Amino acid sequence: GVWAILKNNEMLTWPEKVKFAIGLLPAMLGGQAYVEAQDGLTVSEWMEKQGVPDRVNDEVFIAMSKALNFINPDELSMQCILIALNRFLQEKHGSKMAFLDGNPPERLCMPIVNHIQSLGGEVRLNSRIQKIELNPDGTVKHFALTDGTQITGDAYVCAAPVDIFKLLVPQEWREISYFKRLDKLVGVPVINVHIWFDRKLKNTYDHLLFSRSSLLSVYADMSLACK
Numbered sequence: 144g145v146w147a148i149l150k151n152n153e154m155l156t157w158p159e160k161v162k163f164a165i166g167l168l169p170a171m172l173g174g175q176a177y178v179e180a181q182d183g184l185t186v187s188e189w190m191e192k193q194g195v196p197d198r199v200n201d202e203v204f205i206a207m208s209k210a211l212n213f214i215n216p217d218e219l220s221m222q223c224i225l226i227a228l229n230r231f232l233q234e235k236h237g238s239k240m241a242f243l244d245g246n247p248p249e250r251l252c253m254p255i256v257n258h259i260q261s262l263g264g265e266v267r268l269n270s271r272i273q274k275i276e277l278n279p280d281g282t283v284k285h286f287a288l289t290d291g292t293q294i295t296g297d298a299y300v301c302a303a304p305v306d307i308f309k310l311l312v313p314q315e316w317r318e319i320s321y322f323k324r325l326d327k328l329v330g331v332p333v334i335n336v337h338i339w340f341d342r343k344l345k346n347t348y349d350h351l352l353f354s355r356s357s358l359l360s361v362y363a364d365m366s367l368a369c370k
């Protein structure tokens with residue numbers, strides 16, 4: 144990772160690279176404790192504090208913040224960037240991306256479904272939870288689905304997106320500190336546009352290419368990346 148940054152002269156100048164490296168030193172030396180302590184700072188605040196030039200932010204961190212969390216450097220926690228950077232910089236294949244060699248329903252979802260079924264489980268599609276019904280002691284009585292079905296179990300897991308889950312949290316749970324922490328979690332609206340070109344773009348790689356603009360474009364040559 145470090146070698147890739149040093150070799151590339153199309154994005155950052157040498158003075159910018161040196162200032163960036165000096166800014167990153169405490170993260171490299173301070174380890175996990177330092178990384179966790181940066182959660183209170185946004186990426187932009189951290190860059191300013193460490194004297195990293197603004198152009199590093201524009202050339203590298205707009206795309207990285209968008210790619211990691213779909214938000215801008217002035218909103219994203221620096222902890223998130225440092226966790227990713229540690230992998231990119233310290234592991235030989237840390238920035239390697241893997242693609243599925245087929246469509247996600249077949250190549251990702253079906254193996255999961257098969258595994259659940261092989262252990263005697265059942266996967267029901269188009270089954271929406273309407274309400275989490277509680278016992279008088281506040282534990283879950285059942286999940287009530289929109290079609291009137293009631294699902295009971297030994298343990299209950301709800302993996303709905305956070306904004307939906309917040310609507311499903313029963314009134315009785317809302318003041319419990321564990322669930323109160325949900326207040327700070329908000330979903331990020333993402334509009335996803337897929338563009339298929341009728342010819343190959345020049346200079347493509349077996350990797351994802353990210354634009355540096357604040358409107359994030361991601362390009363992948365599927366004929367190379369999904370082989």
Ligand SMILES: Cc1cc2nc3c(=O)[nH]c(=O)nc-3n(C[C@H](O)[C@H](O)[C@H](O)COP(=O)(O)OP(=O)(O)OC[C@H]3O[C@@H](n4cnc5c(N)ncnc54)[C@H](O)[C@@H]3O)c2cc1C
Binds near residue numbers: 271273333
């Ligand atoms: C454009 C885009 C590109 C991405 N690219 C990548 C990538 O390349 N690699 C990567 O690792 N990650 C990528 N991600 C992130 C990844 O897709 C998500 O992190 C992941 O899908 C989250 O999984 P999840 O199961 O937590 O939530 P989701 O996939 O959002 O699943 C939540 C499920 O809950 C269901 N649900 C909603 N309401 C109810 C209800 N009332 N009752 C029952 N079910 C309900 C929904 O139908 C949905 O199926 C990308 C995300 C986006 C938006």
